[in-house]
Amino acid sequence: MMRGPVLPPVRASVWAEIQGRLGAVEQGLVVVLEGVDCSGGQFGLVEALARDAQGGAVLVLVAIDGDGLLAARAHAACDFLARIGASLPAAVPEAHLVAGAPGRVLVIGTETGAASLDLLRCLALPGLEICRLETFRIGGSERVVARWLACAPAAAAAAPGALPAASQPEFEVSGERRRDWEELRQMCERIDPAVRWDGDRFSRRATWQGRPLGRIEMATGHLFGVDAHGERHALRTAGETRRFVDRMLRRYAHLAGVTFGGAEARAVEAPRRVAAETLSATLAATRLSPVEYSALGGPTAAGGVDGEHGNIADTVARIVTAPEPAWPPDPRPAERRTD
Numbered sequence: 001m002m003r004g005p006v007l008p009p010v011r012a013s014v015w016a017e018i019q020g021r022l023g024a025v026e027q028g029l030v031v032v033l034e035g036v037d038c039s040g041g042q043f044g045l046v047e048a049l050a051r052d053a054q055g056g057a058v059l060v061l062v063a064i065d066g067d068g069l070l071a072a073r074a075h076a077a078c079d080f081l082a083r084i085g086a087s088l089p090a091a092v093p094e095a096h097l098v099a100g101a102p103g104r105v106l107v108i109g110t111e112t113g114a115a116s117l118d119l120l121r122c123l124a125l126p127g128l129e130i131c132r133l134e135t136f137r138i139g140g141s142e143r144v145v146a147r148w149l150a151c152a153p154a155a156a157a158a159a160p161g162a163l164p165a166a167s168q169p170e171f172e173v174s175g176e177r178r179r180d181w182e183e184l185r186q187m188c189e190r191i192d193p194a195v196r197w198d199g200d201r202f203s204r205r206a207t208w209q210g211r212p213l214g215r216i217e218m219a220t221g222h223l224f225g226v227d228a229h230g231e232r233h234a235l236r237t238a239g240e241t242r243r244f245v246d247r248m249l250r251r252y253a254h255l256a257g258v259t260f261g262g263a264e265a266r267a268v269e270a271p272r273r274v275a276a277e278t279l280s281a282t283l284a285a286t287r288l289s290p291v292e293y294s295a296l297g298g299p300t301a302a303g304g305v306d307g308e309h310g311n312i313a314d315t316v317a318r319i320v321t322a323p324e325p326a327w328p329p330d331p332r333p334a335e336r337r338t339d
Contacts, residue, residue, distance in 0.1 A: 011067070015062045024144040029058065044073055056103055058105075060108065065112060077105045107128070121149055169200055172202060176221075222236060227247045
């Protein structure tokens with residue numbers, strides 16, 4: 001009885017190491033089946049078939065130096081997806097793949113595959129992504145960073161023989177939720193121009209001065225918000241989105257040291273005072289639309305959200321949307337006006 005091809009010991013050990021760190025590569029990436037033969041036994045097995053956060057098929061390969069068949073295996077995997085990728089949801093029902101979701105080939109390596117990863121960048125195969133995991137220790141604990149050498153769009157557009165530029169994957173949002181994401185991002189950035197976004201293909205983290213405000217995730221066609229305390233919230237309706245933005249505003253106010261007592265606001269410590277002034281300047285210079293006003297303050301009065309400083313969003317929204325006085329002011333005393 002013939003045995004099927006098996007992974008060489010070195011590849012198997014590296015794969016075991018990488019498999020436990022897939023969360024550092026991409027949010028929601030899950031291995032569903034191991035050992036995929038994309039080449040009829042010619043070039044060995046692809047390590048695994050994985051499912052991404054959108055339900056797309058991801059063929060995962062491990063790169064180690066000295067593997068003479070890696071390039072051929074990656075090419076065969078890309079050809080395999082191009083030929084039958086659309087039929088995988090029906091052919092492999094236990095993988096729970098989503099029909100129509102695009103497939104990818106993801107090659108992952110560590111320091112043991114650095115040379116092989118650099119060589120793969122020259123292939124520029126459509127749908128090929130290349131990632132190197134960097135590990136280091138700090139404070140007695142191990143940290144993992146995913147460094148992208150090539151992303152699928154860049155690899156597909158690269159000229160033959162050219163090295164794809166290293167980049168971070170773009171946040172992939174389904175077409176029907178793209179507008180929702182753009183509106184949510186703009187509302188969050190109105191909190192302070194210093195708010196920054198980073199993340200992977202299916203998640204984006206909002207930070208202010210390096211401190212987290214919250215995270216947005218895309219999974220199975222829906223947006224979800226994860227607040228600073230790790231609680232996950234569905235963002236299916238405008239009301240749910242407004243309440244999540246309110247949570248991020250409360251988190252910002254807490255980090256900036258802003259407290260609201262009645263109609264007055266104060267800031268503590270010099271650095272936090274600067275942050276509070278930034279918030280005031282940003283909001284005072286912005287005339288909000290009714291939707292944005294509701295996002296900042298409307299739902300808190302009705303639904304309420306537990307936070308560090310009470311109804312901060314309501315207070316700020318009232319300040320921002322207050323009608324501006326006429327200019328120049330009317331010089332006539334109030335009691336003598338006739339109009």
